[in-house]
Amino acid sequence: MARICVFCGSRSGNLPEFADAAELLGTCLAESGHTLVYGGGSTGIMGIIANAVLRHGGNVIGVIPKHLARPELMHDGVADMRITLDMHERKALMHSLADAYIALPGGYGTLEELFEAVTWAQLEIHQCQVAVLNICGLYNGLVTMLDQMTEHGFLSQDCRRHLEIFSNTADMLQWTAALGPTQN
16 A cells, blocks of 8 residues: 555644544545545644544554654654754655645645645656645645646646546545555
8 A cells, every 4th residue: 555645734624624634534545445645743733634544444654853742742642753953854754655645624734745746746756746736726826826837837737647636535436545665
């Protein structure tokens, strides 16, 4: 089964659908035998997905930088918690562990991690698939921007296809069902 790196927020957002999607995805990842690789937090969407995977007997690898490895932030239920020197080392370790990437709702950090993963796919640094779960249209503006970048010649159609967009968890789950280990 695959190790799926999930980028997501340390906040829960203001719609219950965001938490519901993280809960369902975490449950299904565990039941499918996939391993969750994530940022190691206990709060927000991060905590929700990790809790769901753990509750259903799944494997979780947390990767958190030293400056965030504090009791109020770090998930104490994750047995495989890896503490890195800084954010750069954190991302490098997460990338080395990942077979695929998913972005759930989040903020700046989620976008930054997502764009690095999709850029590395474009540059053929890895062969991993990258997807966004666009719950309640949160990422509609991003999708529009990417489509405009393609229309205006800044992204080729092939590069645009490096990022899959799913508007519901059920479609994303079909995508994850086909995932297996990759060669990074």
